[in-house]
Amino acid sequence: QVRLVESGGGLVQAGGSLRLSCAASGRLIGIRAMGWYRQAPGKQRELVATITSGGSTSYADSVKGRFTISGDNAKNAVYLQLNSLKPEDTAVYYCKFTTLGEFDYWGQGTQVTVSS
Numbered sequence: 277q278v279r280l281v282e283s284g285g286g287l288v289q290a291g292g293s294l295r296l297s298c299a300a301s302g303r304l305i306g307i308r309a310m311g312w313y314r315q316a317p318g319k320q321r322e323l324v325a326t327i328t329s330g331g332s333t334s335y336a337d338s339v340k341g342r343f344t345i346s347g348d349n350a351k352n353a354v355y356l357q358l359n360s361l362k363p364e365d366t367a368v369y370y371c372k373f374t375t376l377g378e379f380d381y382w383g384q385g386t387q388v389t390v391s392s
Contacts, residue, residue: 278302278381280371285386292390293359298371298383300352306376310347310354314367314388324369325356339365361390 284296311326325335325345344357371383
C-alpha cells in the first residue's frame with residue numbers, strides 16, 4: 277500500500293535552513309494537492325503550506341516569505357524549503373497528499389528543532 281516517506285528534518289540554529297522531502301512509496305494517480313503541516317508540543321496541528329497539481333501555492337502567515345513549497349507530480353513528491361528558521365518553527369512536520377477523491381495520505385512526520 278501507499279506510504280509517504282519524509283526526510284530532511286534535524287537540529288538547526290536560528291537563522292539556518294533545512295529542506296524537507298516527502299515522496300510516495302507507491303504510484304499515486306489523481307493528486308489534486310500536496311501540503312505540509314506541523315505540530316508543536318501542546319499545540320494543534322496547523323497548516324504550513326499547500327501546492328495544487330497546477331502549481332498554485334499558499335502559506336501560513338507565520339512562514340510566508342521564509343518557506344517555499346514545491347512539488348513534482350510525476351515523482352509523487354513534495355518539498356519544503358525552510359529558511360530563516362526561528363525557534364517557534366520547532367515542530368514535527370507532516371506531509372499530506374490529497375487525491376481527487378478527497379482521500380488523504382499522511383507522512384510519518386519529521387522533527388525540526390530550531391535552537392536559539
